[in-house]
Amino acid sequence: MKYLFPIRIFSICLLLGLVACEEQANVAKTDLPLPSQRQLDWQRMEFYGFVHFSINTFTDMEWGMGDESPEKFNPSELDTRQWVKEMKDAGMKGVILTSKHHDGFCLWPSQYTEHSVKNSPWKNGEGDVVAELAEACKEYGLKLGLYYSPWDRNHPDYGKPEYITYMRNQLRELLTNYGDIFEVWFDGANGGTGYYGGANEERRVDKRSYYDWENTYALVRELQPNAVIFGDAGPDVRWVGNEKGHAYPTTWSYLMRDSVYAGMPEYADLYASGQEDGSHWVPAEADVSIRPGWYYHPAEDDKVKTLEELMDIYYKSIGRNSALLLNFPVDTRGLIHENDVQALREMAARIERDFSDDLLQGRQVKILSPSKGQNGPENVLDNDMATYWIINEEALEIDFGQEITFNRFWVQEHIPLGQRVKSFTLEAKQNGQWQPLASETTIGYKRILRFDDTQATAIRFRVDDYLEPPLISHVKVFFADHSR
Numbered sequence: 001m002k003y004l005f006p007i008r009i010f011s012i013c014l015l016l017g018l019v020a021c022e023e024q025a026n027v028a029k030t031d032l033p034l035p036s037q038r039q040l041d042w043q044r045m046e047f048y049g050f051v052h053f054s055i056n057t058f059t060d061m062e063w064g065m066g067d068e069s070p071e072k073f074n075p076s077e078l079d080t081r082q083w084v085k086e087m088k089d090a091g092m093k094g095v096i097l098t099s100k101h102h103d104g105f106c107l108w109p110s111q112y113t114e115h116s117v118k119n120s121p122w123k124n125g126e127g128d129v130v131a132e133l134a135e136a137c138k139e140y141g142l143k144l145g146l147y148y149s150p151w152d153r154n155h156p157d158y159g160k161p162e163y164i165t166y167m168r169n170q171l172r173e174l175l176t177n178y179g180d181i182f183e184v185w186f187d188g189a190n191g192g193t194g195y196y197g198g199a200n201e202e203r204r205v206d207k208r209s210y211y212d213w214e215n216t217y218a219l220v221r222e223l224q225p226n227a228v229i230f231g232d233a234g235p236d237v238r239w240v241g242n243e244k245g246h247a248y249p250t251t252w253s254y255l256m257r258d259s260v261y262a263g264m265p266e267y268a269d270l271y272a273s274g275q276e277d278g279s280h281w282v283p284a285e286a287d288v289s290i291r292p293g294w295y296y297h298p299a300e301d302d303k304v305k306t307l308e309e310l311m312d313i314y315y316k317s318i319g320r321n322s323a324l325l326l327n328f329p330v331d332t333r334g335l336i337h338e339n340d341v342q343a344l345r346e347m348a349a350r351i352e353r354d355f356s357d358d359l360l361q362g363r364q365v366k367i368l369s370p371s372k373g374q375n376g377p378e379n380v381l382d383n384d385m386a387t388y389w390i391i392n393e394e395a396l397e398i399d400f401g402q403e404i405t406f407n408r409f410w411v412q413e414h415i416p417l418g419q420r421v422k423s424f425t426l427e428a429k430q431n432g433q434w435q436p437l438a439s440e441t442t443i444g445y446k447r448i449l450r451f452d453d454t455q456a457t458a459i460r461f462r463v464d465d466y467l468e469p470p471l472i473s474h475v476k477v478f479f480a481d482h483s484r
């Protein structure tokens with residue numbers, strides 16, 4: 001008899017283990033669209049910088065016509081290390097540069113055009129901004145991304161098939177000569193008036209068919225297999241549909257990708273927040289400039305966004321299942337202006353402070369929900385991206401053991417197996433009673449809720465509706481103290 005007891009315990013453990021394994025295998029069997037590895041790697045970057053810099057910087061314009069002389073491009077103190085250092089210090093993981101904007105001027109000495117830095121006075125035409133940025137990124141450990149405007153108001157062939165060859169030749173240069181690229185950014189704005197090699201006319205293209213995107217994407221995949229491709233329609237990362245840096249309270253990472261094309265007029269209203277029943281995994285990226293314009297204008301030196309505006313953007317992008325691409329209009333010196341630097345530093349300090357102390361870590365918190373072996377609720381506290389809690393019907397209840405004050409709730413889904421939560425509720429236990437704190441919709445990679453300072457002894461988190469059994473990887477609670 002006495003030998004039977006350990007055997008029985010062993011069998012029960014084995015059984016529990018098998019149940020957990022089976023459960024894990026079941027949740028992995030899903031018809032939901034799932035992210036690729038490159039999309040997962042990208043999503044974890046969360047926050048990265050954008051740089052708009054070109055002849056526009058020197059002509060005080062947002063969209064050059066394409067007839068501007070390269071002579072105008074002459075930064076006096078260009079220092080890509082300054083850009084990258086500030087971004088790195090702010091916690092950004094990468095930077096995307098406008099290698100060629102709508103005016104067609106190239107920041108690298110492309111062999112396929114004369115409209116580039118090679119005909120500028122900067123470094124006597126010997127310079128290469130893309131190369132300098134790639135160097136600085138390597139030095140500071142940031143990833144490099146490249147914006148490339150399909151619309152080219154300088155090129156004589158724009159609108160003809162020959163231009164597509166030009167575009168691909170240039171992409172080949174950019175994606176071969178500058179090391180690893182994490183994102184290739186194709187702007188949806190295209191077609192209209194321009195210089196076009198002296199024609200000075202309006203050229204409209206069929207945005208659906210002209211660029212033959214399938215073959216351009218294939219080229220990107222061939223040259224940079226780990227890079228995500230950004231465009232209104234993805235294919236990997238989609239535009240958030242506004243230039244305010246705001247995602248939506250309901251933001252799905254699924255998109256009816258085949259119904260979308262870059263530059264479609266109804267995109268913002270119909271597709272920008274994604275779709276619950278979207279056919280592909282195409283998560284959102286929120287782009288916004290730290291100033292009103294994308295390019296530098298001296299008149300905007302005192303219009304840099306305030307700390308409150310920047311934090312609002314942070315919470316409405318990263319806090320709403322989106323990445324944040326924050327733009328810096330590099331100035332005529334070739335530097336990020338002092339006012340922008342100061343704003344970014346303040347923002348970084350505030351982010352650091354808001355999330356400096358996860359009130360659930362290293363404390364005597366008690367999880368009251370039933371544990372289910374390997375996939376139990378304790379996984380939400382372990383900071384390991386690979387583990388998660390498989391929710392069936394139960395709520396997650398965390399007892400703080402004492403009354404604490406908090407005003408932020410952070411929750412993440414295990415997105416390698418999709419985005420599953422449709423709606424959830426958060427409650428706080430105050431004076432022994434459960435009080436509603438928030439009732440929201442999607443979560444996705446990360447959702448952060450802000451609410452008034454709340455004193456409570458416990459919280460209860462419940463998923464009210466879902467596509468498939470939700471997998472929650474992290475839950476965190478913070479007190480963002482703004483009184484200091």
Ligand code: FUL
Pocket residue numbers: 062187188189287294
């Ligand atoms: C838009 C462009 O037209 C703007 O100039 C800017 O580059 C922004 C990021 O995308 O579509």
